[in-house]
Amino acid sequence: MDLDGGNRRVFNRLGGSSAASPDSSKNQKVCYHWRAGKCSRFPCPFLHRELPHPSGPAAATSNGSGAPKRFADDSGFSGPALRRGPNCNNNHNNSWGRMGANKVVRKTEKVCNYWVQGNCSYGDKCRFLHSWSLGECFTLLNHLDGHQKVVTGIALPAGMDKLYTGSKDETVRAWDTNTGQCMGVINLGGEVGCMISEGPWLFVGIPNVVKAWNTQTNQELSLSGPVGQVYTMVVGNDLLFAGTQDGTILAWKFNAVTNNFEPAASLKGHTLAVVSLVVGANRLYSGSMDHSIKAWSLETLQCLQTLTEHTSVVMSLLCWEQFLLSCSLDQTIKVWVATESGNLEVTYTHKEEHGLLNLRGMPDSESKPVLMCSCNDNSVRLYDLPSFSEKGKIFAKQEIRAIEVGPGGLFFTGDGTGFRVWKWAEAVPKP
Known part of the structure; x- marks a missing residue:
């Protein structure tokens, strides 16, 4: 068990002193392995915590890539195509793959x-x-x-x-x-x-x-x-x-x-x-x-x-x-x-x-x-x-x-x- 320096590593992963560095933006991503409960990297370059839910006008109009975020309705299988997959044929007027508004909020997705x-x-x-x-x-x-x-x-x-x-x-x-x-x-x-x-x-x-x-x-x-x-x-x-x-x-x-x-x-x-x-x-x-x-x-x-x-x-x-x-x-x-x-x-x-x-x-x-x-x-x-x-x-x-x-x-x-x-x-x- 690594005790020496452990708190410092956790502090850095949560966005401590390194958060102000020019390259810190690339680390504002939650560690996939931590979410799965099996991260073994010390120090880990990614966050070991969930990011706060975005708020304000930017959150309502952006999905993180600069593109407008669109939400699905509950109209069933048919309706205007708001978001399509990579193999979409534009001749098909359907709504498969539209982003849902109600994403499940979760703990780490692993059974204890x-x-x-x-x-x-x-x-x-x-x-x-x-x-x-x-x-x-x-x-x-x-x-x-x-x-x-x-x-x-x-x-x-x-x-x-x-x-x-x-x-x-x-x-x-x-x-x-x-x-x-x-x-x-x-x-x-x-x-x-x-x-x-x-x-x-x-x-x-x-x-x-x-x-x-x-x-x-x-x-x-x-x-x-x-x-x-x-x-x-x-x-x-x-x-x-x-x-x-x-x-x-x-x-x-x-x-x-x-x-x-x-x-x-x-x-x-x-x-x-x-x-x-x-x-x-x-x-x-x-x-x-x-x-x-x-x-x-x-x-x-x-x-x-x-x-x-x-x-x-x-x-x-x-x-x-x-x-x-x-x-x-x-x-x-x-x-x-x-x-x-x-x-x-x-x-x-x-x-x-x-x-x-x-x-x-x-x-x-x-x-x-x-x-x-x-x-x-x-x-x-x-x-x-x-x-x-x-x-x-x-x-x-x-x-x-x-x-x-x-x-x-x-x-x-x-x-x-x-x-x-x-x-x-x-x-x-x-x-």
């Missing part, structure tokens, strides 16, 4: 390790978080554990009072939604790559097969055909699609006569594994480890367009109204919109500091659209749309691979320790 262990002596004075979340618009209802490895799928079959979770520990667990108790464990003999539900059916993707259970009749089926791990599944136009490790997208159709799922198609075009699928606007969209997104017609099952703007694995896709959103390990979220020709083009790119794993969208308690994106720094960011202003964060000990939306303002996040149940806080009535 001593608090996790139950022995932090600083209490409310600790500069690290004593919470698994940051933001006042949602609350943690429960944390259910039992899986030995990361949770890769969460599903709520229709009409059921049970929730199902799948994991890389090769099991599926059933949970009672009323009591939070584990009702049973299914051993599959292979890592669960993904899991979805459609009506009473529960579909689980494991290496070389898709398992299907009818949760009402207990009928169990095995859908053969996949080569390698099944990473993603989606239902569209009465077809079940599965993205596989060899880059193929397989499709099955349910036959009511035989009471079975029969092979319907095999879509080829990706050169590496297909890890994300979504259906929207009568199209199937697929994201792959080959860094591309392909758009397929749900009617002809032909590839209509290949998108190559991402530079790493396209981990997740989301259709929301007329927009397609994609996230990648290249640390970006891209917002796509169709041009008059019907082809998709990027209208906004949002950049993060870490690779992105999963996207989900839902309305908050005020029915405003919120985007949830998990990052490979063990967190989930929540953003108001279309402004992308930060609404809150969720933290975990390990990567959050699964996010699922439930009824009544509930949503779920799954990591390596289990899964958590969250709920949007009730909106405060305006006077």
